[in-house]
Amino acid sequence: MRSGILRAAVPLFLSMVTTTLGTLVVTSVLGRHATVTLAAFAVMSAVLNPASAAVVGALRGLAPFVAPYKDAPAAAVPILRDARWLTLLVGTAGALAVLCVPMLARATGAPAEVVAELGPLPWLLALYLLVFASGGGANTVLVALGHSRQVLWSSLAATTAMIGCTVALVPPFGLAGVGVAWLLSGVAGVAVSNLCLRRALGTRVGQARPRIKEIVRLGRVSxxxxxxxxxxxxxxxxxxxxxxxxxxxxxxxxxxxxxxxxxxxxxxxxxxxxxxxxxxxxxxxxxxxxxxxxxxxxxxxxxxxxxxxxxxxxxxxxxxxxxxxxxxxxxxxxxxxxxxxxxxxxxxxxxxxxxxxxxxxxxxxxxxxxxxxxxxxxxxxxxxxxxxxxxxxxxxxxxxxxxxxxxxxxxxxxxxxxxxxxxx
Structure with missing residues (x-):
């Protein structure tokens, strides 16, 4: 059991390290671009970080419902369809919180130049949260089904997109470039993770009419x-x-x-x-x-x-x-x-x-x-x-x-x- 948990943990650890390095690169590039840009991003992060963490937390709550189907993964598809409705609800709540950042910044006395610097960033990051949530917790499901190595591929794809777009877009576009980088990173990560999930399941997840009772059951954990x-x-x-x-x-x-x-x-x-x-x-x-x-x-x-x-x-x-x-x-x-x-x-x-x-x-x-x-x-x-x-x-x-x-x-x-x- 110890070796099994360790084998599953190593790719997850590498995935988290990869994501962390991407975040450090973003902070470094912004700091070199302009002080007001970094300050505005810090204000945005004060809401984005907990909103993203809440969405991630909700996605992780799916694991115990999927794990029993390791030997028959296709049987978990109805649960994954229910999960997509739940994660979209949580993602929408996070997106709305991110859209309120300019208002919150003004209310808390943030300098006018910092608020103005935000520009379209709240809208781009709100879209990112919706994209991330639309993945339905594919990485969580992969871990629950014993395919944790596949999670590293989606992390690498997302981080590569994040770093490449940040380096290319921040110098000419500032925070708007960061927003585009974050959004494209989310699209890349979700696309790869769902491709890996489809291979693991042997079928596509798709979508179905919401089963309220089952969604509530998932929500009690997530x-x-x-x-x-x-x-x-x-x-x-x-x-x-x-x-x-x-x-x-x-x-x-x-x-x-x-x-x-x-x-x-x-x-x-x-x-x-x-x-x-x-x-x-x-x-x-x-x-x-x-x-x-x-x-x-x-x-x-x-x-x-x-x-x-x-x-x-x-x-x-x-x-x-x-x-x-x-x-x-x-x-x-x-x-x-x-x-x-x-x-x-x-x-x-x-x-x-x-x-x-x-x-x-x-x-x-x-x-x-x-x-x-x-x-x-x-x-x-x-x-x-x-x-x-x-x-x-x-x-x-x-x-x-x-x-x-x-x-x-x-x-x-x-x-x-x-x-x-x-x-x-």
């Missing part, structure tokens, strides 16, 4: 998962605002540490996603818990390797993110604490995604609302009293609490595995 992602992004945003009150160099160090956390989490998320089919297909409680335990151990091992590399290179690694010695000094001092918080975050993510595999993402939503609710409430006082170190201790403790809550929840809900039918 929508809470999307809500959990929104809570996490929102909570981390509040922590960033709290960090901004501690000083310019402190918030810069916080940004560096947060970026490193994102990289460290990639492997944990990959392993957690790879374990979903194993948990969803488990015949009894022992198999489900073994798959979850294996994923947790692999995630911890990956985090330990990343931690060893970061601690070994220390200041040298941080020079990639900042040329300010004071910022690097603050980040290096907090590096062990960041690694503690990241380790706990990776562990709780495995348990939370395990709950999704059991179709109990609603429980994970409740745990996150409780844990992050407290964190959000005390973030500002903690920052005022203990500075940036206090905030990272707060995140470490919050993630530790979530490990306990999500782990306990998985143990409780996994006790029902084998006592219910596959389609329940």
């Amino acid at each position: 929508i809470p998962l999307a809500g959990t992602v929104l809570i996490k992004f929102g909570g981390l945003g509040v922590v960033t605002f709290a960090a901004s009150a501690t000083g310019t160099r402190d918030v810069a160090a916080h940004a560096v540490l947060s970026t490193l956390t994102g990289f460290i989490m990639l492997f944990s998320i990959s392993v957690a996603q790879a374990s979903v089919p194993e948990v969803a297909r488990a015949a009894d409680v022992t198999q489900a818990r073994r798959a979850n335990r294996t994923a947790a151990l692999l995630a911890l091992a990956g985090t330990a390797i990343a931690a060893a590399v970061l601690l070994g290179f220390g200041d040298s690694a941080l020079m990639l993110f900042s040329d300010d010695p004071s910022v690097r000094e603050r980040a290096v001092a907090l590096l062990p604490l960041m690694l503690l918080a990241s380790t706990a975050d990776g562990a709780q993510a495995v348990q939370g995604i395990g709950l999704t595999a059991l179709k109990r993402s609603g429980a994970s939503l409740i745990y996150f609302a409780a844990g992050y609710g407290v964190m959000v409430a005390v973030a500002a006082p903690v920052a005022a009293a203990w500075g940036l170190a206090g905030l990272w201790w707060l995140m470490a403790v919050t993630n530790g609490v979530l490990v306990v809550l999500q782990g306990t929840g998985f143990h409780r809900h996994s006790a029902r595995v084998g006592a219910v039918s596959v389609g329940a």
Whole structure:
């Protein structure tokens, strides 16, 4: 089981790394184009990132419904048709949120030149979200059916389109060029992933009349998962605002540490996603818990390797993110604490995604609302009293609490595995 999860996790990890590199290239090109362009993109990202994450979360909720059909994939087609209706609804909601960015920017006091710089970008990115959602979670389905290697091809296609179009279009067109690059990237990724899915199924998915009852059943898993992602992004945003009150160099160090956390989490998320089919297909409680335990151990091992590399290179690694010695000094001092918080975050993510595999993402939503609710409430006082170190201790403790809550929840809900039918 361990080798199976690891084999499935590696292409997912490479896919996430590829996507991350594409995003870094976009940021770099924009930063060299004009400061106001980068500022406008940052304003857009404040809404685009959680909206995209919510759509991704909703798509990942399909995995436990599809995983039992690994040996007869064509039988899952009716579920995939229902899923397309659900994902289009979520994508439409995300697109509407993106279209509201100029209004939100003006309401929050963003400079007029930054708002004007947005131009057609909100419309282009709204179309991107609709295109992405129209794919119906093809990559999630490929992973659930045991074809995780195919996910890498769609990621490569999307990232190649993103980088190529960004480099070619941003110098003459600015943010409009980014919007076109993002849209074409979405089209390329969805086209390749759905081509791979058609080959895996042996038939085309197509579309059918919506089956409301079945769509609601999918939504009971997908929508809470999307809500959990929104809570996490929102909570981390509040922590960033709290960090901004501690000083310019402190918030810069916080940004560096947060970026490193994102990289460290990639492997944990990959392993957690790879374990979903194993948990969803488990015949009894022992198999489900073994798959979850294996994923947790692999995630911890990956985090330990990343931690060893970061601690070994220390200041040298941080020079990639900042040329300010004071910022690097603050980040290096907090590096062990960041690694503690990241380790706990990776562990709780495995348990939370395990709950999704059991179709109990609603429980994970409740745990996150409780844990992050407290964190959000005390973030500002903690920052005022203990500075940036206090905030990272707060995140470490919050993630530790979530490990306990999500782990306990998985143990409780996994006790029902084998006592219910596959389609329940």
